[in-house]
Amino acid sequence: MDLLLRLFVGHLIGDFILQTNNIAELKLKNIKYLFAHVVIVFLSLLICTLDYLSFNLIFVLAIISLIHLIDYLKKFTDNFLLFIIDQTIHVVSLILVPAIFGYIDIYLINKYLLAFYTNINLWVYAAGYIFGIFAAKVMIDNLLKNIIKDYEANSISGYIGMIERLIVITLALLNEYTAIGIIFAIKGVARSKFIDNDVKNGEYYFLGTGLSFFSCYFNRAGNKKNY
Known part of the structure; x- marks a missing residue:
């Protein structure tokens, strides 16, 4: 090795x-x-x-x-x-x-890979990440399309949200909740001009971010029940 x-x-x-x-x-x-x-x-x-x-x-x-x-x-x-x-x-x-x-x-490597593949934790984490990153994007896109008329499902914001949820889920699993708050604060500062330009932009930002964070919390709660 x-x-x-x-x-x-x-x-x-x-x-x-x-x-x-x-x-x-x-x-x-x-x-x-x-x-x-x-x-x-x-x-x-x-x-x-x-x-x-x-x-x-x-x-x-x-x-x-x-x-x-x-x-x-x-x-x-x-x-x-x-x-x-x-x-x-x-x-x-x-x-x-x-x-x-x-x-x-190669047999030793196969042994390690088999043990990894059959580990229930792998599938719990896989389900959590797939739901939190990909399934959540589809759900949030469909919900926002019904709320915001000119919402673009495949906009860059949607993909930023995927990366955001990846980071938040990982930090939540590591119990680093303070770091999650810092990320939220940094994102707010980065988007401040976007929000200042139009009140609706602020509503759109907080709605999307709120749904994104809620899906991460729901995902974290679901993972806890599997242990």
């Missing part, structure tokens, strides 16, 4: 810290920059695993690094879903490639 953690850190360094915006753009236009990115990832992985160094491990790191050539597919379509798929492939390769060469016990 120590090796797996080191590989993950090496991937983060090579793919996010050492990969500049310039390289990220140029690697889609010029193949030499794509290979430069592969070399950077390889060196990052190598530096993080020096005390495991062997010929076989260098071969493993080379394979993991070469898998980053799939980044070239972003040239044809670059969106968030592709980014998630791309990163998933990279992370999976950090496990599968070393496992094939005997560096990681």
Whole structure:
């Protein structure tokens, strides 16, 4: 597991810290920059695993690094879903490639994953987050459409609300209720000009925020009953 953690850190360094915006753009236009990115990832992985160094491990790191050539597919379509798929492939390769060469016990990893998957707490939290973030957005959108004539269901405010509920639910689960109050205060200051421009804007803001926070409280209460 120590090796797996080191590989993950090496991937983060090579793919996010050492990969500049310039390289990220140029690697889609010029193949030499794509290979430069592969070399950077390889060196990052190598530096993080020096005390495991062997010929076989260098071969493993080379394979993991070469898998980053799939980044070239972003040239044809670059969106968030592709980014998630791309990163998933990279992370999976950090496990599968070393496992094939005997560096990681795949059965032990399978044991941990199975224990995680069958843990009831996972499903309680999953239900809470999905309801609080996604289902709550649909419910609040439908309610506000019936109250506010020009309300736009897919406006940026709706997505801000999703992030807001994600933070609030997480802080509530950690019993950090003071931090929730601070977030509410900061949001009020940030939206003060929006509210000052029109009284209705203030009503819209407090209505949406109130419903958002209520859904988080309802979600937190529901989670408590599952323990």
